[in-house]
Amino acid sequence: MKLLSGIALFAPLVSALQNSVIPGWDLQSTTKAGDDLVKLSAPGYDSSSWYSISARSTVFAGLLEAGVYDTEQLFYSKNLQTxxxxxxxxxxxxxxxEFTLKSEQGSHFFLQTHGITxxxxxxxxxxxxxxxxxxAGTYGGHTYDISDIAGDSNALLxxxxxxxxxxxxxxxxxxxNPYPPDNGTGVWRDVNVKQTGSLFMGRLRVVHDxxxxxxxxxxxxxxxVTNLEDAEVSGALEGAIDGHGCKPSGGMKQNFKLGRKETRTISTSATIKDAKIWWPHAWGDQPLYTANAAVHVHGALSDQADQVDFGIRHVSKEVNSHNDTIFFVNGHPFQVLGGGYASDMFLRWDEKKFEAQARYVLDMGLNTIRLEGKEEQPELYAIADRIGLMVMAGWECCDKWEAWKYNDQVTATLWNDNDYSTADYSMRNEATMLQTHPSVLAFLVGSDFWPDDRATAIYLDALDDLDWQNPIICSAAKRGYPESLGPSGLKMDGPYDWVPPNYWYGDQLGAAFGFGSELGSGVGTPEMGSLTKFLSGDDLxxxxTKPRKGLYHMSTNVSAFFDRHIYDKGLFERYGEPKSLEDYLxxxxxxxxxxxxxxxxxxxxKWNADHPATGAIYWxxxxxxxSLHWNLFDYYLHPAGAYFGTKVGSRIEHVAYGYDEGNVxxxxxxxDKKGSRKIEIELMDTDGEVLASKAVxxxxxxxxSKVVSPVPGLEKIKDVAFLRLLLSNADGEALSRNVYWLATKNDKLNWDKSSWFSTPVSEWADLTALDDMKTASVSAAVKSTSSTSSTVSLHNTADVPAFFIRLNLVDGKGDDVNPVLWTDNYVTLWPKEKLELEVTYPADAGAVSVKMSGGNVGK
Structure with a gap:
């Protein structure tokens, strides 16, 4: 056996000879099967009594698949722990x-791994x-030459x-969240076996100018390309680019000679005339080209690379005069608005579920996800490419990945020489997978802390060798940086727990200036339809009722986020002590x-402020x-308050209330959108009396972004008032509708007593008058427009506002329909106002109906 040093392959490649992914495994513990690996890896050994699992599966995921555990039962209450x-x-x-191979004269066989934890x-x-x-390493990908030990019948262990x-x-x-019982151990990505001729070809890379x-x-x-023979070999690399009617000029063929056992990069080029440019979702289309390449010896195919899809676009970054990073996509300043992505606890990959999650991101008006050490499967990036979702990839914090002498926040073992080697293979493996994807915005080689100089050099050499054309950032914080990369320009100053809305208009910590790499107000409470799936009656x-009691479905028991006392303090003080679970929710x-x-x-x-807000990744x-927090939609894909607040706040054209100075x-x-706009501003008290009105x-x-007007009449608020902002274009088409509930004064933040996760409030906004509103009468009608969509028409027939109307699509059994896309939801209607909403849902949802509830409306 020989290792092809420096070659990091990822996806299963299509070879003219043989190439296949191991389709599944027999799984067993060494405590039961023993540790005689020579015996256990012999062809014919009977492992039929072991657990049968799929190709990509950690140990615990395999046991779930085999029926040893049940996810629904395991996630209920504290069952995972008990x-x-x-x-x-x-x-x-x-x-x-076990598998068979068909050998041909002059053929070679390779085993390829892409990360085993x-x-x-x-x-x-x-x-x-x-x-x-x-x-070694979750992302440690290797290609092993097994030609001298492979046979017709084979057993891999x-x-x-x-x-x-x-x-x-x-x-x-x-x-x-709690750690999985196996800590993610196992073969979580594909393992494949490849057969070639005398030339071996690595994964195809695409570079454009x-x-x-x-x-x-x-x-x-x-x-x-590697010459596998003991003598010089003459070969030819032949490539092709296709898509969008392109006809690359000139033939894409490069002849070459490789010496005995030599590995060298071989390339071929062509010009695409009038190239189609790839854009983020909100800015344009996502045209993808395909590239193919193969190597031949004496006219016979020796190896063929996996076809890759690629997009033509340009991404860059700069650190501005405020020491903040700002990205540019195709020459335009790109404000990053996104969220931190979490893979499944057991590292199970569900392509359909991720596609729904990605669609949710775009539906909310966001443009980016950040992967902190969750590089996932290659399909994630293919989906992101197709829909125009940007991805910030990178390593994670708080463990071995950041075990540096200057990091006093981890107790992990400092790196040794073999660890640096593992980091090298890991970087090469991931860069090989990511290199062609237009959705990749950047790679963060550190998270909370930057890598030391030796690791930085390893990462940069690997990325350079693999023709990386995207920004490289040293970390997600401003604690320090290696000279070869310069400052990160990203801040990690919190918050991670609840803060009031005027926090974001401040001038400290995580407020809206610079680039917040992970920050949020600790929200994301699921609705009842989801809660009852994983909480017992006592948990509910x-x-x-117990803000300071540790909740297993929050964070780990050693975390600052194990209870909800900060969140609940804000809720109780501002909205009044809840009278029931329903009232609390x-x-x-x-x-x-x-x-x-x-x-x-x-x-x-604050995108165009003197100190501009260049990006925010919601945590x-x-x-x-x-989980009970830290999400914009819950585990079951149900969108609730956090989702629709984000969707309103991130509309592509929007009018927003500034909590700091009362401006619009x-x-x-x-x-591409420009021209005349009309903004209607109206302030109304809880009884339906108009306090002020203005058209701008x-x-x-x-x-x-710019200030267009102060809000009139704020001084007239007696307890609580509603502010409605309507934006329309010159043709009267509605572009944005936005309703706030405002107290006589904002919450007062005690910035000097801020922690790394929150800023305390010394004086509270009083919104308790919302509890005493008169009941509004709202009629609702649902009309099916297709097998996957309906229109919901709402009419507030009362003389008072109808506050915070929640609409929930359910199936014939009364269960939530997920995933679901609403044009708007959790809405507040003016007296006599009508509003029409659209909802889209899966075709297999069956008969559906809509449940309505809210602040001062009946069910």
Whole structure:
């Protein structure tokens, strides 16, 4: 066996000879199967009594698939903690598969891994292929030459060692949620076997010279090619580019000679005339080209690379005079608005679910997800490419990945020489997978802390070798940086727990200036239809009656976020002590909506400020398991207050209320929308009396935000008033509708006593008058417009506002329909106002109906 040093392959490649992914495994613990790996890896050994699992599966995910555990039962209440014996996961586990190969004269065979958590021994046909020092790290991808030990019948055995986050390069969840019992141990990505001729070809890379304003683009296809023979070999690389009617000029063929066992990068280029440019979703289309390449010897195919899709676009960044990073896409300043993505707790990949999550991101008006050490499967990036969703990839914090002498926040073992080697292979593996994807915005080689100089050099060399054309950022914080990368320009100053809406209009910490790499107000309370799936009756009672009791579905028991006392203090003080669980959940949704809207509006409003807000990654987008906070939609894909607050606050054309000075901002996230706009401002008390009204004309410009008017009548608020902002274009078409509930004064923040996760409030806004509103009468009608969509018409027939109307689509059994897309929801209607909303849902939802509830409306 030989290792092809420096070649990091990822996706299964289509070879003219043979190439296949191991389709599944037999799984068993060494405590039951023993540790005689030579015997266990011999063809014909009977492993039929082991668990049968799929190709990509951690140990615990495999046991779930095999029916040993049930996810629904496991996620209920504290069952994960109380019903699972963790002892079996302190020993190695075995993955075994048998397969046949058909050898041809002059052929060679390779075993390709793409990451096994956290480390593994690999045996084939009784021979050791690799040990745990080499096959190490969640992202450690390797290509092993197994030509001398492969046969017609083969048995592959992988011994995966238990993961220790302080000692191994793995995927941890820090304080996001409880750790999985196996710590993610196992073969979580594909393993494949490849057959070639005398030349071996690595994954195809695509490099182009596009700059904004250029129409003809030179595209170069590159691959590392290895001569497997003991003599010089003459070969030819032949490439092709297709898509959008392109006819690249000149033939894409490059002849070459490789010496004995030599590896060299071979390339071929062509020019695409009038190239189609790839854009983020809100800015344009996402045209993708395809590239193919193969190597031939004496006219015969020796190896063929996996077809890759690529987009032509230009991404850059700069650190401005405020030491903040600002990105540019195709020459235009790009304000990043997004959320931190969480993979499944057991690292199970569900393509359909991720596609729904990605659609939610775009529906909310966001443009980016951040992967903190959750690089996932290659399909994630393909989906992002197709829909125009930007991705910030990178390593994670708080464990072995950041075990530097200057990092006093982790207790992990400092790196040794082998760790640096593992980091090298990891970077090369991930860069190889990401290199062609236009959705990739940047790679963060650190999170809370920057890598040391040796690791930085390794990362940069790997990225340079693999033709990386995207920004590289040293970390997600401003604590320090290596000289070779310069300052990150990203801040990590919190908050992570609840803060009032005027926080974002301040001038400290996480407020709307600079680039917040992870920040949010700790919200994301699921609605009842989701809560009852994972909380017991006692859990539900604790949720609303015991703010300081640790809740298993918050964070880990050593986390600052194990209870909800900061969140609940804000809810109780501002909205009044809840009278029941139902009342608590209503107030929670009101507060969540208010919190996320304020954050995204604050960053959008301050896009062109003297100290501009260049980006915000909400903490977090989603959860790894059913959770009570840190999400914009829950684990079951149900959108609630946090979702719709974000959706309103991130509209592409929008009018927003500035909590700091009482001004109205006109916001434009587009590249092409401009011209005259009309803004209608109206302030109304809870009894329906208009306190002030004003119409403003303004002109909007692409990719800008500006103040257009103060809000009149704020001094007339006696307890609580509603502010409605309506934006329309010159033709009277409605572009944005936005309703606030305002107290006589804002919350007063005690900035000097801020912690890393929150800023306390010394004086509270009083919104309790919302509890005493007169009941509004709202009629609702639902009309089906297709098998996957309906229109909901609302009419407030009362003389008072109808506050915070929640609409929930349910199936014939009364269960929530998910995923679901609403044009708007959790809305407040003016007296006599009519509003028509659209809802889209899965075709298999069956008969659907809409449940209505809210602040001062009946069910």
């Amino acid at each position: 019903t699972v014996d963790y002892l079996p996961y302190y020993s190695p586990w075995l993955y075994r598969s 956290s480390k593994a021994d690999i045996y084939l046909n009784g021979h050791k292929v690799a040990d745990k020092r080499l096959q 992988i011994q995966a060692y238990p993961t220790d986050y302080d000692k191994n390069f793995a995927q941890g969840f820090v304080d996001w 596009y700059k904004p304003g250029v129409s003809n683009v030179r595209v170069t296809l590159k691959a590392d 009672n604790d949720l609303w 209503l107030k929670a949704q009101i507060m969540d909506y208010e919190a996320t809207r304020a954050e995204f509006e604050g960053y959008s409003a 977090m987008l989603n959860n790894a398991w059913p 901002y006109l916001i434009n996230h587009s590249l 004309s303004a002109k909007t410009e692409p990719n800008t």
